[in-house]
Amino acid sequence: MATYRICVLPGDGIGPEIIAEGVKVLKAAGARHDVAFAFEEHLIGGAAIDATGTALPDVTLEAARVADAVLLAAVGGPAWDTTDSSQPRPEAGLLAIRSALGLYTNLRPVRTFPALADASTLKPEVIEGVDLMIVRELTGGLYFGTRGRFHDEEGAGADGAPGQRAYDTLEYREYEVERIARQAFELARVRRGRVHSIDKANVLDTSRMWREVVHRVAADYPDVELTDMLVDNTAMQLVANPRQFDVVVTENMFGDILSDEASMLTGSLGMLASASLGDGTALYEPSHGSAPDIAGKGIANPLAQILSVEMMLRYSFGMVAAADDIARAVAAVLDEGWRTGDIRQQGTRADQLVGTARMGDLVVERL
Amino acid sequence: MATYRICVLPGDGIGPEIIAEGVKVLKAAGARHDVAFAFEEHLIGGAAIDATGTALPDVTLEAARVADAVLLAAVGGPAWDTTDSSQPRPEAGLLAIRSALGLYTNLRPVRTFPALADASTLKPEVIEGVDLMIVRELTGGLYFGTRGRFHDEEGAGADGAPGQRAYDTLEYREYEVERIARQAFELARVRRGRVHSIDKANVLDTSRMWREVVHRVAADYPDVELTDMLVDNTAMQLVANPRQFDVVVTENMFGDILSDEASMLTGSLGMLASASLGDGTALYEPSHGSAPDIAGKGIANPLAQILSVEMMLRYSFGMVAAADDIARAVAAVLDEGWRTGDIRQQGTRADQLVGTARMGDLVVERL
Ligand SMILES: CC(C)[C@H](C(=O)O)[C@@H](O)C(=O)O
Ligand SMILES: CC(C)[C@H](C(=O)O)[C@@H](O)C(=O)O
Numbered sequence: 001m002a003t004y005r006i007c008v009l010p011g012d013g014i015g016p017e018i019i020a021e022g023v024k025v026l027k028a029a030g031a032r033h034d035v036a037f038a039f040e041e042h043l044i045g046g047a048a049i050d051a052t053g054t055a056l057p058d059v060t061l062e063a064a065r066v067a068d069a070v071l072l073a074a075v076g077g078p079a080w081d082t083t084d085s086s087q088p089r090p091e092a093g094l095l096a097i098r099s100a101l102g103l104y105t106n107l108r109p110v111r112t113f114p115a116l117a118d119a120s121t122l123k124p125e126v127i128e129g130v131d132l133m134i135v136r137e138l139t140g141g142l143y144f145g146t147r148g149r150f151h152d153e154e155g156a157g158a159d160g161a162p163g164q165r166a167y168d169t170l171e172y173r174e175y176e177v178e179r180i181a182r183q184a185f186e187l188a189r190v191r192r193g194r195v196h197s198i199d200k201a202n203v204l205d206t207s208r209m210w211r212e213v214v215h216r217v218a219a220d221y222p223d224v225e226l227t228d229m230l231v232d233n234t235a236m237q238l239v240a241n242p243r244q245f246d247v248v249v250t251e252n253m254f255g256d257i258l259s260d261e262a263s264m265l266t267g268s269l270g271m272l273a274s275a276s277l278g279d280g281t282a283l284y285e286p287s288h289g290s291a292p293d294i295a296g297k298g299i300a301n302p303l304a305q306i307l308s309v310e311m312m313l314r315y316s317f318g319m320v321a322a323a324d325d326i327a328r329a330v331a332a333v334l335d336e337g338w339r340t341g342d343i344r345q346q347g348t349r350a351d352q353l354v355g356t357a358r359m360g361d362l363v364v365e366r367l
Numbered sequence: 368m369a370t371y372r373i374c375v376l377p378g379d380g381i382g383p384e385i386i387a388e389g390v391k392v393l394k395a396a397g398a399r400h401d402v403a404f405a406f407e408e409h410l411i412g413g414a415a416i417d418a419t420g421t422a423l424p425d426v427t428l429e430a431a432r433v434a435d436a437v438l439l440a441a442v443g444g445p446a447w448d449t450t451d452s453s454q455p456r457p458e459a460g461l462l463a464i465r466s467a468l469g470l471y472t473n474l475r476p477v478r479t480f481p482a483l484a485d486a487s488t489l490k491p492e493v494i495e496g497v498d499l500m501i502v503r504e505l506t507g508g509l510y511f512g513t514r515g516r517f518h519d520e521e522g523a524g525a526d527g528a529p530g531q532r533a534y535d536t537l538e539y540r541e542y543e544v545e546r547i548a549r550q551a552f553e554l555a556r557v558r559r560g561r562v563h564s565i566d567k568a569n570v571l572d573t574s575r576m577w578r579e580v581v582h583r584v585a586a587d588y589p590d591v592e593l594t595d596m597l598v599d600n601t602a603m604q605l606v607a608n609p610r611q612f613d614v615v616v617t618e619n620m621f622g623d624i625l626s627d628e629a630s631m632l633t634g635s636l637g638m639l640a641s642a643s644l645g646d647g648t649a650l651y652e653p654s655h656g657s658a659p660d661i662a663g664k665g666i667a668n669p670l671a672q673i674l675s676v677e678m679m680l681r682y683s684f685g686m687v688a689a690a691d692d693i694a695r696a697v698a699a700v701l702d703e704g705w706r707t708g709d710i711r712q713q714g715t716r717a718d719q720l721v722g723t724a725r726m727g728d729l730v731v732e733r734l
Binding site: 076083084085089091095121122123126142143145147148149152161163164165166167168169170171172173174175200201202203204205206208209210211212213231232233235236238239240241253254256257258259260261263264269 | 443450451452456458462488489490493509510512514515516519528530531532533534535536537538539540541542567568569570571572573575576577578579580598599600602603605606607608620621623624625626627628630631636
């Protein structure tokens with residue numbers, strides 16, 4: 001029997017609660033498909049800062065490197081919020097592991113669950129049948145460019161008086177654009193054959209290079225239809241007509257913004273999973289954050305975490321049947337009316353409003 | 368009788384068609400309030416490139432400087448689309464005039480018109496009563512930082528092979544953040560007393576400085592409630608719960624993306640006006656683009672342009688009654704059922720589906 005090693009990173013806030021459900025579902029799915037998983041838990045984010053002074057301890061990174069896959073929950077919280085750039089930040093741990101593992105492709109599938117159609121603030125006829133994949137570049141751009149803050153003796157204050165300046169650099173290299181574009185076109189090929197490439201080529205030099213490289217790659221995929229769309233227009237089109245999209249490929253910061261927006265098509269950010277892929281170990285995490293306001297209450301929605309387990313089975317282990325089982329189980333639980341607070345609807349029965357652990361159990365029962 | 372000089376910049380695409388309606392309404396409003404307007408038309412954008420080789424000819428900038436206000440329509444179109452950074456671009460003309468006139472404050476009011484409630488893809492109960500003001504910083508950030516593209520002998524291609532690199536710089540100075548923050552707090556004071564400041568302080572150094580400066584300014588406005596919100600979360604919250612917002616202040620690129628998204632709350636980008644204010648002449652333009660696909664057909668919606676005239680009367684000339692008249696006239700036209708194609712609804716009568724010029728006439732008749 002195959003045994004895969006899973007590096008488990010609960011992180012902060014609701015992280016420990018939801019990741020327990022991910023692990024539960026992973027174990028159950030493995031048992032049904034004759035695969036064993038060995039779990040090793042490590043610190044990241046605020047929890048790691050508190051224990052070790054750094055958001056990504058070496059031992060965590062090493063464990064991630066040698067694992068067959070990483071399951072992460074979420075990092076961050078008000079306890080570590082600071083505008084002081086010299087202080088450690090939970091988010092830096094997340095960025096560091098993405099970068100160190102070379103996870104340049106972030107996949108965020110946005111699919112509407114029929115059972116949740118009326119949980120969205122968008123009209124049911126607008127979101128019906130939405131099924132898009134955001135392909136976000138994850139190890140470049142503003143997130144990883146040179147940045148700094150300094151005091152400027154002249155020019156930074158009003159009328160040239162002394163004052164502070166700050167900068168961040170949005171930088172891309174040709175091969176970084178090329179490899180993420182290829183991922184998008186490959187995906188489109190096994191999906192509905194359409195790629196929207198998002199940029200701000202009417203203003204940014206990085207976007208102009210992005211657009212050129214994407215078009216060069218497109219020449220290798222004559223069967224895929226490519227559309228360029230400006231990021232501001234895309235923010236509008238995602239709400240105006242989301243069904244036009246199949247694969248949406250974009251740089252890091254635009255992808256961050258657009259994927260959170262797109263989550264609203266599904267009714268809740270609590271439903272959105274993500275896979276971060278590179279050349280080594282892949283990492284799976286919900287698209288949502290650590291929700292410190294509801295941490296420890298046992299009410300967080302574990303479905304994005306569970307769906308990230310689904311992505312793990314699919315992309316890291318080629319366990320397509322097991323992944324499909326999880327997707328089906330989640331849909332069944334929703335169809336039966338079970339809800340956590342964030343996706344509760346008008347018609348939700350009080351006895352079907354459930355907590356984190358119960359939601360995990362319900363999915364396992366339906367596997 | 369006072370005479371104000373208006374610099375009229377039609378630009379490209381639908382620009383000439385819609386600006387004619389703006390001018391028409393401005394004349395009519397002036398006549399009713401004993402104010403005369405003198406109009407001087409100049410080239411900008413693609414039209415200027417074709418005629419002069421540059422997107423912002425000196426004569427245009429000079430005319431704008433000496434005018435009492437600038438009315439602009441829109442620039443850009445596929446005829447001038449290129450990823451070659453050495454070629455002139457229509458958008459560069461727009462950015463250049465914003466910068467040269469020091470128009471650091473861009474106001475984009477997002478209000479839902481009851482008559483258009485069902486033109487939005489969002490549910491009526493979600494957008495009912497939405498009334499928010501996006502205060503976008505307009506002369507800094509990624510739009511105006513150093514940028515470049517170059518060929519790198521090592522490191523830019525895969526495996527360190529030669530290849531291209533490109534970069535854009537997101538830069539802010541302390542006083543730039545301070546002055547836009549002040550504008551936001553001043554506005555909140557005469558509105559509903561709430562400011563959301565949008566940043567990405569968990570990643571960017573510019574955002575950390577932004578957040579610190581905004582909080583320092585906030586100390587002068589104890590009567591205004593300040594909330595920090597991350598840009599990704601904001602993209603979600605605008606769709607999830609738009610009524611929570613009153614004044615939303617943010618840097619240039621985030622403001623570009625979020626304001627296009629927010630336009631969907633009103634049912635159409637064709638309804639969104641904007642005012643760009645600085646220390647000299649102010650500029651008024653629709654938030655939408657030049658819509659080359661429908662240019663020359665006489666079917667474009669002129670209402671955003673007409674509402675930008677409303678903003679001109681209010682902010683540049685203190686003509687509050689005249690501005691209110693225009694707002695009322697637009698609402699009346701919509702209430703009566705008149706529609707251009709972009710805001711047409713299920714119940715729109717065929718004889719009430721009108722073109723650009725007729726829509727302008729309808730507004731004038733109701734002044
Ligand atoms: C926590 C934060 C640094 C992160 C990001 O911006 O990438 C998050 O928003 C995400 O989308 O995964
Ligand atoms: C045309 C373009 C350069 C411009 C911008 O990005 O500022 C437009 O999108 C806007 O919002 O006014």
